[in-house]
Amino acid sequence: MPVLDENESERLHEIRRLHEDSKFASAKMAVFQYIAVAVFVLLIIRFWDLQVRNPGVYQEMADENRIRSVPVLAPRGKILDRDGRVIVDNHSSFTLLLNRETLKPEHLRMIAEGLDLDYDQLLSRLMKFRKRPAYEPVIIKQELTPEEVTFVESHRDPGTFPELMLIRAQRRLYPKNGLAAHAVGYVGEVSEAELDSPDFAKYQQGQIVGKDGLERQYNDSLMGVDGQRRVVVDNMGRERQVLDDKPAVPGRDLETTLDLDLQAVAELSLGDRPGAVVALDPRSGEVLAMVSRPAFDPNLFAGRIRSKDWNALLSNPQKPLLNRAIQAQLAPGSTFKPLMALAGLEAGVITDDFHVHCPGGASFYGHWYACHLKHGHGDIELHRAIEQSCDVYFYNVGYRLGIDRIAKYAELVGYGHKTGIDLPHEADGIVPSPQWAMRNYHRKWYAGETISVSIGQGAVTVTPLQLAYATGGMAMGGVWERPHLVRDPMHPVAAHKVEFNPDNVEKVISGMYGVVNEAGTGTRARLPGITVCGKTGTAQVASAGLVKAMEGSHAAADFANNAWFVGFAPREHPEIVVVALVQGGGESTVAVPVVRDVLKAYFDKKGRRFQPLPSLAGSFAPQPQPVAFLRPAALDRTR
């Protein structure tokens, strides 16, 4: 039976198998079909989500992947002298940008190490830019050395630091040794604080703007407009295609009135002594030369100044950043006397035959006022009083004029307010008066102060530019052209004119001619064949008593007198007026040769008696070349 059963079941099974084979598990296969349908439907729903529901989103992400915007920095305009010679140039350099879209924060430390950057500074710099859109890259280093360029090139692949971007940029190149540094100024990256101020609000984080001098004054025309390139990159960051190219609009070149030859001569002649030189053309107000000492190197600022250099400049007691030509407000000393003489004549308090006896001093209001000449000038009249700078004579003029009339004439010729030169931060100077004393110090005017002011001491202060401006205008017979470094024919400024009696002007000029060409105090300014006129000044910076008390101490040098000289030529139709200030120079005579050098250079050049300097363009070492007529000693001092 079991055998039969087995055969039976075998047979039945075989029959059933053959019967069922085609339909075997057909229900399960149908389930498989439903599962397949479900899989395909789910996949298509997902594609619908990605491709149809939000069509723009992924397109934008794809564009972000491939499109990169690269800034094209506009080169700043060059700064040229009056003959078109380059004073400030640009040179091509590599600038490193960080693309914040692809930035990985953990890379920063290695990047900082590789490029010799301070990690914390790099971080804080990136923080500063956090409000800017991420597609704008951040400049992290300028002026890359060839080694640094190699580092960047070998590490910017997607596997290492894909956030690094290298662009070529034009960088500011200033003359070496701070030539014309104060007039030209400097550029720098606009700071956080500046962005909040109205003057700089129009600029953007990271932009390089003029911060001082002409660079700041004419920043808008010098700066140009940055362009932008949008490029397609592949996954390796290689440029495949340029989408659009908005070229940079270069800044306009700035043609100044400076004369590189005169500037170089003035720089060399003043040397390292603290002080200033200003040369003006009184006929037009054009500034031919402007020197301030000590100078600084504007190249330090060209990118971002290192804090070490910046602190050194700020903490320097001599204040190298100060443009003494327009910002030093100092007692003019005897250079104030031509104005006193003119005021006296115009007011009618003195005449040609006004004589004074100078015994070496005079007493006013119960005080003794000494003359610089101890044994006195004896009997002295206007011409000789200017020529020999007799203090007693001018005490009397001041005594007769009174402080109000002194102040009136001083302001008339340009003292006590800005000349309006096209440079930032010009100082006003002080023309003291009873109102001034009351307004500023809430005290009454002491009569004796008038006597001090008469010889340019006391509270009266002027800037070197004001002295040149005032003297030039007087020499022109009462016509003051606004001083400027850049001609602006579009916006002419009317000259300031005062109707002086030409005879009175002539009498003062005659005295100033005597200073140089007769037995005066400025005979070292004499130039053969040229009628140089001038006036010396030795201004005390402290009272005589204090100086005596300090004698022999280290601080004594700080109280040494300031030496001034203002000279112009020719006498009849002045073309140039030059002021030299040597701070702590002691005797006024040390300032005289500086003016003489500049005047001589001016007339030598006019008479084509020397080879002008070449342009300073394109060279890393634009060193003022020795000029033939200079004394060797002057050359030695500059090094």
Add this chain to the structure above:
Amino acid sequence: MASYRTFRDFDWALLIITFVICAIGVLQIFSATLDTPWRDAWWKQVVWIAFGLVLMWGITLVDYHTLLGRVPIFYGLSLLGLVSTFVIGRRVFGSQRWIVIAGFRLQVSEFVKLVIILLIAWYLSDLRSEKLEVRDLLKLGGLVALPMVLVIRQPDLGTALTYLPVLIVGVILAGLRWQHAAVIIVTLALVLPVGYYFLRDYQKARLLSFVDPSRDPKGSGYQVIQSEIAVGSGGIWGQGVTRGTQTQLRFLPVPHTDFIFSAFAEEHGFVGVVVVLGLYFLLLMQVVQNAQMAPDRAGMYICMGVAALLLFHILVNVGMVVGRMPVTGIPLPLMSSGGSNIWSVFLMLGLVNNVRLHRFVS
């Protein structure tokens, strides 16, 4: 014998769908490799497809019962082949998957797929009962697990996993008891977390970045994010052939192999996607239909094995492209560039045809 091998009985619909998908694949490979070192990949693909056709024809000529009778030999050869990859295999991208035979670089694990399909069909069709016994389940599981482990060791987890759906569909069709299924599922749920610790670092990273692609947007998640961007930027109509920026600028990784569907979706858009997925669906249904009309259980198992494997490939590859499956590195059948995969798929379709041609016999 020759009477049933007529061209009329050949599954022409299957063949035409296959050809259309292959043609789209070749076009996409051409577009995705323009200006790259792989620029002749499309031509190689054409050669592989042509040779695949020959293989398909060849396997159709042999009665599949004959093939089933040789399963123990094929199985032995498979194990030998897999072991040999460790000995003479070419190490590419950090794994040993290939052996070189007569100048061809063959990925043994691709051909093992066929053997697994035949093995399961052979084993299950010999069973006499309606329900699957534990003994058979363990036996069959062990037979499949052995080559799987070898492939995982290469290491190539993705390909190894493709053997599983064949087994699962096979045992379910053979009458898996729900109690057994429950035990298997519970066991797996317990074992998998432990298994995670035995994964390689890159495998872990892939799984983690699958869970959250933004974890590491430049690393493992990068591929998925870039693929989603590519698919999304395709929009409804696509960017056009050779115009997809993700593909052409190579933000998309391997756009002619594993991520070919992403490149396709970028350049042809949702419309293209629906068309191609529709073709795959038709292909799959054609295979299932052949299973339903199979002359015997063995033929049915073979066809359903092929269907299960193809569905798994499509689900995992396309799912990966749209960020719904982890990056496993398994290709899209018929489209992805690669000889071994093309040949193994053509051989599978040849087997399906083979079954079909026997349906009116005996």
